[in-house]
Amino acid sequence: MKLTELFAKEKFVVTSEVGPVKGCCRPGEPGDQPAFIQEAVSIRDYVHAVNVTDNQSARMRLGSLAASVLLKRHGIEPIYQLTCRDRNRLALQSDLLSACSLGLDNVLCLTGDHLRQGDHPNAKAVFDLDSVQLLEMARGLNQGRDMTGHQLTQPTDLCLGAVVNPNFQPLDLQLLKMENKIAQGAQFFQTQTVYDPKVFETFVRRVEGFGVPIQYGLVVIKSPQMARYMNEHISGVTVPLDLIDEMAGVPPEGYKDKAREITARLIRELAPMVQGVHFMPLGWSDLIPQVMAKTKGFCR
Amino acid sequence: MIGTTKKPLAEILTALDGYQKVALVGCDGCAKVCLTGGTDEVAAMAQQLKEQGKDIVFEATPERTCNVVKAHPVLEPLQERIKEADAVLVLGCGGAVQITRHLTEQYGITVAVKTGLNSVGHMDTLIGGTLALEQCQECGDCILNDTGGICPVTKCAKSLLNGPCGGSEDGKCEANPLNDCAWVLIYHRLAALGELDRLRRFVAAKDYSKAAKPRTLHIKEGRVA
Numbered sequence: 001m002k003l004t005e006l007f008a009k010e011k012f013v014v015t016s017e018v019g020p021v022k023g024c025c026r027p028g029e030p031g032d033q034p035a036f037i038q039e040a041v042s043i044r045d046y047v048h049a050v051n052v053t054d055n056q057s058a059r060m061r062l063g064s065l066a067a068s069v070l071l072k073r074h075g076i077e078p079i080y081q082l083t084c085r086d087r088n089r090l091a092l093q094s095d096l097l098s099a100c101s102l103g104l105d106n107v108l109c110l111t112g113d114h115l116r117q118g119d120h121p122n123a124k125a126v127f128d129l130d131s132v133q134l135l136e137m138a139r140g141l142n143q144g145r146d147m148t149g150h151q152l153t154q155p156t157d158l159c160l161g162a163v164v165n166p167n168f169q170p171l172d173l174q175l176l177k178m179e180n181k182i183a184q185g186a187q188f189f190q191t192q193t194v195y196d197p198k199v200f201e202t203f204v205r206r207v208e209g210f211g212v213p214i215q216y217g218l219v220v221i222k223s224p225q226m227a228r229y230m231n232e233h234i235s236g237v238t239v240p241l242d243l244i245d246e247m248a249g250v251p252p253e254g255y256k257d258k259a260r261e262i263t264a265r266l267i268r269e270l271a272p273m274v275q276g277v278h279f280m281p282l283g284w285s286d287l288i289p290q291v292m293a294k295t296k297g298f299c300r
Numbered sequence: 301m302i303g304t305t306k307k308p309l310a311e312i313l314t315a316l317d318g319y320q321k322v323a324l325v326g327c328d329g330c331a332k333v334c335l336t337g338g339t340d341e342v343a344a345m346a347q348q349l350k351e352q353g354k355d356i357v358f359e360a361t362p363e364r365t366c367n368v369v370k371a372h373p374v375l376e377p378l379q380e381r382i383k384e385a386d387a388v389l390v391l392g393c394g395g396a397v398q399i400t401r402h403l404t405e406q407y408g409i410t411v412a413v414k415t416g417l418n419s420v421g422h423m424d425t426l427i428g429g430t431l432a433l434e435q436c437q438e439c440g441d442c443i444l445n446d447t448g449g450i451c452p453v454t455k456c457a458k459s460l461l462n463g464p465c466g467g468s469e470d471g472k473c474e475a476n477p478l479n480d481c482a483w484v485l486i487y488h489r490l491a492a493l494g495e496l497d498r499l500r501r502f503v504a505a506k507d508y509s510k511a512a513k514p515r516t517l518h519i520k521e522g523r524v525a
Contacts, residue, residue: 085458089505111465114457114475125458132462133505147505165466173487176499177463184502192466235467235474 001077002105002159004187006048007213013276015079015190015215016043016288017051018071020062025070036067039285040076046289049077051108051190051278055086058118065095069102079161080104083112088128089137089147096141100156108161108190109134132180135160139185162186164214165236166194166203175206182212190278193219195239197269204273215276220263220284223255224248260287264294271295301330302366302393303423303432304337307416312389313352315414319387322349323357325375325400327392329364333425334432336417337361337391345391345416357385365396372403379407387412393419440510440524446498448489453506455482461503 006013018036025034032038040050050071054064061067068078080099087095099107111131115123129137137147144155162181168174178189189212194200200216207214219237221227224247227239243262250258263279271277279288316322324342331337339361346356358381362374375382382388382404388411390397401413423432437454443461444451453459457475464483467474471484490496516525 111458111460113467116457116475127458127460128508129505130458130460130462131465132502136502137505163466168464168466168468169470170484170487172496173464173483173499174466176496179500180462180502235469235472235477237469 001049003049003079003161003213004159007188007275011048011276012271013049013188013213013215014047014279014292015049015051015276016040016047016279016281016285017053018067018285019053019056019282020064020067022059022061025062025066034062035283037070037074039281039283040071041074043285043288044074044076046292047279049079049106051079051081054081054083054110054112055118056113058085058113058115058120060118060120065099065102065104068099068104072103077106078104079106079108081108081110082134083110084127084129084131084134085112085115086126088126092129092134093137093141093146096138096156096158097152100141100158104158106159106161107138108163109138109186110163131162132177132184135162135181135186136184142185159187160185161188161190163192163217164189165192166200167192167236167238171203171206178207179210182210186212188213188215188276190215191217193217193237193280194270195221195243195266197266200270200273213275215278216267216271216274217278217280218263218266218270219280220259220282220287221247222259222282222284223252256284256287259284260290260294263287264291267291267295301333301423301425301432302395303420303434304331304334304393304417305420306336306341307418309348309352312414312416316349316354316387316389319354319412319414321355321357321384321386323378323382323385323388324349324359325365325388325390325392325396326359326361327365327390327396328361329366329370329392331365331392331396331417332361333429334423335429337396342391345389349389357381365390365392366399368399368403371396371399375400375403376407379409382407382409382411385411387414389414389416391416393417395419438511439506439508440515441507443503446501446503447486448493448495448498450482450486450489452482452486455479455485459506461506463499 018039021034052064052068064081068080071078115125138160141156144152164178224244227244230237326337326342328338342359342361360374362371364370390400397415421434424435425432439453468481473479473481
């Protein structure tokens with residue numbers, strides 16, 4: 001099921017995100033399912049789809065294509081994340097053909113974090129294409145031709161998503177790129193995590209005429225230490241100090257309850273401005289059912 | 301210029317292991333600017349190698365060792381001395397090393413040619429004797445006319461052609477916060493020039509065949525093959 005079908009029905013689209021394991025998931029092996037599958041299964045009834053990250057933070061993991069297919073087998077609609085960092089244009093096109101052939105419907109086209117932030121900093125970065133060119137290429141595959149104009153025996157049929165960072169300064173520059181992504185085929189957007197309602201409101205007002213559905217992105221803050229780490233090390237993300245203080249005001253055993261409260265509050269306040277919400281729970285997927293119950297009725 | 305840094309002496313000694321008589325060839329071009337291979341650095345290296353028990357056959361420093369027009373007139377008269385050497389240690393860029401090797405082969409001399417430097421990029425000097433920046437990677441398809449004279453292929457860590465990634469913060473690069481985000485620089489430059497509309501244009505995927513190595517430049521024809 002394509003996310004565009006849900007947006008067309010004016011559904012408030014709820015998605016979450018899991019990160020594949022650093023290891024193999026051979027079918028039929030004894031033992032528990034890997035955490036990312038368990039997580040996705042646990043929220044299956046509360047979200048429309050689940051993003052599958054692509055070697056997130058430039059850390060080598062199970063591939064997002066294989067992991068997306070595994071989620072699909074468990075009845076979860078995956079959003080296959082595809083970055084430009086590790087593949088040239090041949091590999092990217094081939095992977096999109098593979099994704100469609102394996103029954104995937106949604107792909108999120110990203111640039112990818114830089115290798116320097118990951119666990120293989122000595123690798124050679126690819127970045128043959130950027131995210132806008134990736135979208136243009138993916139749209140071409142949907143239209144039945146590859147990047148050099150060769151006809152495909154069968155076109156892909158993929159819903160194309162993209163990302164945008166409302167925190168970016170100057171915002172004009174980020175919005176120029178967003179418009180370029182729309183012009184090249186982006187059909188929906190998920191935002192970087194935003195904690196400041198004013199920042200998000202400013203962004204939403206600027207993009208009202210863009211004509212594409214947007215999901216408010218939110219990384220669940222799990223502790224004050226994590227929030228401070230994000231401020232210091234995650235470029236393009238700012239956690240307001242009062243939010244960190246609020247989290248620090250409870251004992252560690254209360255962090256999860258506080259995280260649930262803050263997440264629900266932010267969603268009540270910010271998500272109704274747009275057409276959906278995208279959770280990035282970083283392992284705390286069990287918050288999502290409770291948060292969705294708490295926010296019921298606030299999201300259009 | 302081609303930026304260079306000195307290899308550690310231990311690494312040079314490893315490369316010269318088994319070679320007693322060493323000829324030294326520097327470069328009074330880029331390596332001189334980088335304080336790695338000019339006449340003074342060649343003399344210093346000769347002294348260091350002597351202290352390590354090596355015999356120095358000669359020291360020579362062409363004006364630009366990467367250019368046969370400059371290197372040949374200096375090395376050609378030294379052919380007999382080169383034959384005395386067990387190895388030639390070049391304090392120059394990778395091009396200087398390979399032109400030196402090429403000339404020794406032309407002279408019919410088979411001698412080991414080693415390098416004492418690491419080449420670290422096409423560098424532009426910003427502060428003489430102090431600071432040089434990599435700003436161009438010779439992609440063969442220059443887009444500076446469209447980007448306010450700032451190269452995103454080189455100065456953006458991801459070589460993005462259609463604007464910044466989401467990781468830029470306070471105008472700095474996510475990959476290295478000491479570096480400016482190239483696209484924020486381009487944005488402000490184009491805004492100052494009144495040319496922000498350039499950023500509305502989609503830039504198609506780059507033709508990297510123009511940077512396919514190794515390239516040969518046919519100078520008279522202005523042709524790259």
